[in-house]
Amino acid sequence: MGKKARQQRGRVLAALDELRTRIGLAMGAARNARAEAEFELATLELERAIVTEGYDRALLDPSLAPRPGDPVSTAVWRRLEQVRAAFGQEWADGPARLRSLVAASAPGPAGEPPGRWLGRVGTDKGLTAPALWRIGSCSASGTKDGSDDDAFDVAVPLLDESHLSITSAPGTRHAVDALVESLLMRVLSTFEPGAVRVHLWDIGQLTAVLPNFYALSRTSAVTVHDPTRLVDLLDEFSGHIRRIHADALQGGHPSLRAMREAAGKRIEPWRIAVLYGSGEELEPEQRRDLKRVASGALDAGISLILVDVPTVLGGSVETISLRDERTAYCGMTGPDLVVDLDPPLPGAQVSAAAGAIAKALVAKQGGPRGFTDLVPPELGKERSTEELRTPVGFDEGDPVEVVIGDATPHALIGGPSGSGKTNFLYALLGGLAARYSPDELALYLLDFKEGVSFAGLAPGRKDESWLPHARLIGVNVNTDREFGLALLRFLADELRRRSAAAKEHEVTTLAELRAADPGGSWPRIVAVIDEFQYLFAGRDSVTALATSLLEDIARRGRSQGIHLVLASQDVAGIEAFWGKPAVFEQCTLRIAMPKARRVLTETNQAAVTAPRWHAVINHDSGVSHGNRVAHIPDASSPGVFARLQRSLWERYASGHGSPRLFDGAVAPVLIESAAYVELAEGVRPRALVGQAIAVSDMAFGVELPRAPGRNLAVLGAAQRPAMSILDSAARSLAQQFRQGEVEFVACCLVDSCAPTVARLTDQLQRDGHKAELVPGDELGERLAAVHAELNDDGTSRVLLLYGVDAALPTLERKEPGKQSGLDVLRAILKQGPAHGVHVFGWWRAVARLKDTLGFGGTEDIGALAALDVQGSDLGPFCAGQVVHWSPRPGRALFFDRTTHSAPEVMIPYALPEEES
CATH class of the missing domain: 3.40.50.300 (P-loop containing nucleotide triphosphate hydrolases)
Structure with missing residues (x-):
C-alpha cells in the first residue's frame, strides 16, 4: 500500500471516530433531555393533581402525599411549600383586607349580623344597591379550626350585579330554604317597603314556599306563582324587560340602574325571582324562555335565584353548591375553600320581621290615594317638547304613569257604563293640566253621549272658572255627528299647518320645530273624543269622511304633536273599522276599565279580573306583558276637580280665554254669538239664521245684495x-x-x-x-x-x-x-x-x-x-x-x-x- 493510500485511510478512520464521538454525545444529550422532560412532566402532573385535590387533602392521600426518596414528589412538595410560605407572607393581612372589602360592599343588613337589623324596617330609598350580600364565612386555611384572624366573611353579588344559582345536596332542602330566606330578608330589610318585589316559584309546592314570608305574601312585596305556570311568570318578566329597555333606551340610558342614577330617584322596584326546580332539566321551551329572560334581566332590575334548576343562564351568574347542611362551595371563594353557611334565622323572628315590613308597606301606601296625590307640588313646571307624562293612579302606593308622545301617540280607552271611564278621563286631564301650562298643552274635549261630563270645565253660572288648557268643549253631541267631523277637520287643518311650518324650517318632528321656531305657538294637542263610535253610527258621508280623517290624523299626527284619546263603552261594534286597523294600530296606549272588551289583545284578560275603580294601563298595544293595573282615585266627584281647576284658572286665565262650549242640548243665543257681536252698519247686510256645527263659534247667514234670488x-x-x-x-x-x-x-x-x-x-x-x-x-x-x-x-x-x-x-x-x-x-x-x-x-x-x-x-x-x-x-x-x-x-x-x-x-x- 502506498503512502498516499495510508494517509487517505487514516483520514477516514479519524472521521469515523469523530462521528462516533459526536453521535455518542448527541445520544447522551437526548437521554438527558428526555429524562428532564419526563421529570418535568411528572412534577407538573403531580402538582396539578395536588392543586386539584387541595394541599391539605393531598397530604392525606397516599397516592399524592410526600414520598421520601422520590425526586418528583420531593421537588413538587418542596416547591409547593415554598409557594405556600410565600403566599402565607403575602396573605398575612389578606383576611383583614377581605373583611374590610366585604364590610364596605355589604353595609348594614347586607352584611351585618341579624341581631343588628332583623325586625327593623328598612329606610334606604333604593337609589343604589349594596354590591354584595353575606351568606357565611370562610377560613383562609381552608379548615374550620382557623383562628379569627384567618377567617373572613363570604358574600355574593345580587341586585343589578348577578344572578345566583344554588345546587343542593341530598337532604339539604331546609338548608337551602334557610339560605334563600336569609338573603331575601337581608334585601327586604335594607330598603324601604315597596323598593323590592319577590316572586316565588316552586315546581314541587303549590303555596307553601318560604312560609315565614306569609305576611308579605298578602302585599305586593312577595308573590307566590302557580307551579304549573312558569310560562306566565316568564312572560310577565319578558314584558317588564321590554318595557324597561324601551323607557331606558328612549332616555339614552343602557339600563334601569343608569336611568335611576340619572333621575336621582327610584323609578322601578327591584324584582327577585326565586325558582325552585327538581334537579331535572326544564322543558326546552321553558329553558329557552328562561335563558332569554336572564340575558336582559339585570339591566331591567331583575335578579334570578335558581335552586336546582340545571341550565346555563345568560348574563353574570354566581354559584353556591351545598356540601351538607352547614357548608358549601361558592364561586366567589373557589373550589378549594369551604364556606361555613350562616345559621338559619330564627323562624319566629323572621315571621315577625315580615309582618313589620308588611305593616309598614300598607302604612306607606296609605290605602287608596286621592286625586291630590296626582297633582305635583308646583303647577306647570313640565315641558311637552318630547312627550306628555302624568300619573293617573297607583299600584300598591307607587304611581302609575301614562305617557303620550311619539312612541305612544294615541290612546284607546274602553269600559262599560259605570266602570269609571269618565273618572279616569278626569284623572288624566287633571294630571296633565297640573304639569303643563296652556302654552304646552291644548285640550279639545268632545263627549258624544247624553251627558255633560266636560261641561264643568267651561265657565258656568255657579262657577265662573274654566280649565285654561281647554280650547273646545263639546257635550250632548250624540245626535250631532257633524260636530265630531268638524273637530277632525280642524285637527287635519292644524296638522297641515304644522307640517308646512316643519317643512319651512326643514325639520320633521314637533320637538325639532319648537327648537327651530322658539317664538311660535306649538303646544301639544290632545283631542279627547268620548263615545267616539257615534261618529261612525251611519253608513253615510259623515262616516266615510270621519274614517278617512281619523286614519290620517292617527297616522301623521304623532310627528306634529297631535294626539287622539278615543274612549268608548264597547268598540266591538264599530263596523267602520272592520278591515281598516290603521287607527287601532296607532293607538298603542290602551286603557281598559274593568270588564272592558276588545281594548286589549284577545289573549290579555287583565280587564276581566280588574277590580272596581281600577284600570289596566298598557303602553304596548294591549299585549299582556305591558299591563300595569292601577287604582284610579276619585277625580270626578263634585268639588274634587274643581279645586285644581280654580287654581289653574287663577294662574293662567289672564292670558288664555275661556274655551268654546258647544252643548248640543241647549239652543244657542243669538246676541251671545260671535257672528252677531261682529255685525256692523254700512257693510253688505247678512241675515243670521242659525249656528254652524263647527269648532269655532260660527253662524250661517244669508247675504242680501241687490241681486236676483236673494230670498x-x-x-x-x-x-x-x-x-x-x-x-x-x-x-x-x-x-x-x-x-x-x-x-x-x-x-x-x-x-x-x-x-x-x-x-x-x-x-x-x-x-x-x-x-x-x-x-x-x-x-x-x-x-x-x-x-x-x-x-x-x-x-x-x-x-x-x-x-x-x-x-x-x-x-x-x-x-x-x-x-x-x-x-x-x-x-x-x-x-x-x-x-x-x-x-x-x-x-x-x-x-x-x-x-x-x-x-x-x-x-x-x-x-x-x-x-x-x-x-x-x-x-x-x-x-x-x-x-x-x-x-x-x-x-x-x-x-x-x-x-x-x-x-x-x-x-x-x-x-x-x-x-x-
Missing part, C-alpha cells in the same frame, strides 16, 4: 225653529241698518205664532226701525203696494211671512183685469231682490212652496232652511243634488246657492222668550 224659504211644520230662524234673521239685519234705511213688513197667518211675531215687531220698532204687522186678510193689498214701489231704489224692505201656505187660497183668488195676490208674490220673489226687497217666508210643506213658486220658480229661492222635511224632497231647491237628510229635533238643514256646495246642518237660535 229665504223656511220649510217644515216645526213651528218653534221656523219662528226662530225668521226672528234671528230680522233681528240680525236690524243691527246692520241705520234708522230709516230698512223697513220690515211682517204677516202672521198662523194664529199660534201671533204673539211671537208681535213681540218681534215691537222690538224692531223700539230699535228705531219701521216695522209693520199686516193682518192676514190684508196681505194681498200690502204685497201689491210693495210691488208697485219696486222701482223706488230707496228703502230696503224685508217681508217676513209666517205660514205662507195658509194664505195661498186667498192669494190665488183673481179679480178680472187684476193680478192675483199669488202672481204679485211671485213677481216680488223674482224681481224684488234686485230692488232691495227680500222675502223671508215660512212654508209648512214642500208642495205648498212649489205651488207658490210655480213652474221654474225654484231659482227665486236662493237660500233654504229645511226642518222636518225629508232630504229626498229637497233636491229641486239644492241645485238638483241628492240630499241625505233625516229630520232631527232642534236642527235644520241650510243651503245657500251662492256659498254652499252641499247643504249643511245648523242649529236655530233660541227665541227671545227662551234665551233666559
